[in-house]
Amino acid sequence: MAKADFYELLGVSKTADEKELKSAFRKMAMKYHPDKNPDDKEAEKKFKEINEAYETLKDPQKRAAYDRFGHAAFEQGGMGGGGPFGGGGQGFGQGGFSDIFEDIFGEMMGGGRGRRSSGGRERGADLRYNMEISLEEAYAGKTAQIRVPTTISCDVCSGSGAKPGTKPTTCPTCQGAGRVRAAQGFFSIERTCPTCQGRGQTITDPCTKCHGHGRIQEERSLSVNIPAGIEDGTRIRLTGEGEAGLRGGPSGDLYIFMSVKPHQFFQREGADLYCSVPVSMTTAALGGKFDVTTLDGTKSRVTIPEGTQTGKQFRLKGKGMPIMRSNQTGDLYIQIMIETPQKLTKRQRELLQEFDQISSKENNPESSGFFAKMKEFFE
Numbered sequence: 001m002a003k004a005d006f007y008e009l010l011g012v013s014k015t016a017d018e019k020e021l022k023s024a025f026r027k028m029a030m031k032y033h034p035d036k037n038p039d040d041k042e043a044e045k046k047f048k049e050i051n052e053a054y055e056t057l058k059d060p061q062k063r064a065a066y067d068r069f070g071h072a073a074f075e076q077g078g079m080g081g082g083g084p085f086g087g088g089g090q091g092f093g094q095g096g097f098s099d100i101f102e103d104i105f106g107e108m109m110g111g112g113r114g115r116r117s118s119g120g121r122e123r124g125a126d127l128r129y130n131m132e133i134s135l136e137e138a139y140a141g142k143t144a145q146i147r148v149p150t151t152i153s154c155d156v157c158s159g160s161g162a163k164p165g166t167k168p169t170t171c172p173t174c175q176g177a178g179r180v181r182a183a184q185g186f187f188s189i190e191r192t193c194p195t196c197q198g199r200g201q202t203i204t205d206p207c208t209k210c211h212g213h214g215r216i217q218e219e220r221s222l223s224v225n226i227p228a229g230i231e232d233g234t235r236i237r238l239t240g241e242g243e244a245g246l247r248g249g250p251s252g253d254l255y256i257f258m259s260v261k262p263h264q265f266f267q268r269e270g271a272d273l274y275c276s277v278p279v280s281m282t283t284a285a286l287g288g289k290f291d292v293t294t295l296d297g298t299k300s301r302v303t304i305p306e307g308t309q310t311g312k313q314f315r316l317k318g319k320g321m322p323i324m325r326s327n328q329t330g331d332l333y334i335q336i337m338i339e340t341p342q343k344l345t346k347r348q349r350e351l352l353q354e355f356d357q358i359s360s361k362e363n364n365p366e367s368s369g370f371f372a373k374m375k376e377f378f379e
C-alpha cells in the first residue's frame with residue numbers, strides 16, 4: 001500500500017514553516033491520540049503516521065531528503081522496516097516519540113514514557129491508583145494507607161544489576177557510549193547499541209536477587225494525605241513514588257485518582273451542598289420546624305414559615321464543604337419539596353373537600369385563574 005504524503009497527513013502545505021508544522025502536528029496528534037480513541041485501530045495507525053510525518057518534517061535534513069526522494073529516502077537499506085532513521089513513528093509505547101509529543105502528552109501519560117538518557121538510564125513508569133471515598137471523608141479529609149504493587153530498586157546490588165563485589169564492564173561494542181554510528185546510503189546514522197541496549201555497560205555476573213534487572217517487584221505501603229474538601233476527579237501526585245527507574249534512572253510518579261461517592265442525602269456543587277427535604281402539605285401550609293444532620297455530625301434547625309412553597313431554599317451558612325487550602329466553607333441549601341397526601345380516608349377526603357369549598361383566591365394566588373391568564377396571553 002502506498003504511503004500517504006507526509007504534508008497531506010499533517011494538513012500543511014509544502015512550504016509550511018516549523019511553527020505551522022508544530023501546530024498542525026499538535027492538533028492532529030490530539031485528535032488521533034490512542035487515549036482518546038481506545039481500541040480504534042484506524043486512529044492508532046493514523047496517529048503513528050502523523051508522528052512519523054512530523055518526526056521527518058521537523059528535521060531540516062530529513063525534510064530535504066523527503067522533499068527530494070519522497071518515502072524512498074527512508075526505505076532503502078532495509079533496517080528491519082524502520083528505515084535508516086529508525087524509531088520515527090514505529091515505536092509506539094517504546095519511545096521514539098518526538099519532543100513535542102512529550103510536551104503535549106507528558107502530563108497525561110505521566111511524562112517520560114520511554115525517555116532515555118545516556119548510559120541506558122530510564123525513568124520509571126508512572127502508576128495510577130484509583131481511590132474512592134465517601135462525601136463524609138471528603139468533608140473531613142483523611143490519611144489513607146494504600147498498598148501499591150510496584151518495582152523498586154534492588155537493595156542487593158543498589159540497582160546496578162551486577163552481583164555485589166563485581167562491576168558492570170564497559171560494553172565492547174560501543175565502548176560505553178550506548179550508541180553506535182553506521183553509514184547508511186547517503187546518511188550517517190546513529191542507533192542504540194545492540195549489545196548493551198544503550199546502557200553502555202554489560203553485566204557479566206548478574207545479581208542473583210534481581211537477575212541483572214536492577215529492580216525487584218514489591219508491594220509498598222504508603223500513607224496518602226487527602227485534604228478536607230477534596231473534589232471528585234482530583235488527582236494527587238506523589239512525586240517519585242512510581243516505579244523505580246532502570247539502571248539508576250529516576251523513579252516515576254504515583255497518581256492517586258480520587259472519586260467521591262454520591263451521597264444519599266447531599267448533592268454537591270462545588271463547595272455548596274444541596275439537600276431535598278420532603279415536607280407534608282400541612283406543615284408547609286401551617287409552618288413548622290425540623291432538624292437536619294449536617295456532614296460535621298451536628299444538627300441544624302430549619303424553621304419554615306407558614307405558606308412555604310415547593311422549591312423554596314433555606315441556606316445554612318457554612319454548613320457546606322470545606323474549600324481546599326482555605327479556611328472557608330460552602331453553604332448547605334435545604335430545598336423544600338411538598339408532598340401531596342395520598343391514600344386519603346373517607347374522613348380526610350371530606351375535610352379536604354370542605355377546606356376546598358371555603359378556600360379563596362388569596363389562599364392560592366398562583367393557581368387561581370392560571371388557565372384564564374394563559375388563555376388570555378395566547379389570544
Ligand SMILES: [Zn+2]
Pocket residue numbers: 154155156157158159160161162207208209210211212214215
Ligand atoms: Zn540486584
Ligand SMILES: [Zn+2]
Pocket residue numbers: 171172173174175176177178179193194195196197198199200201
Ligand atoms: Zn554497547
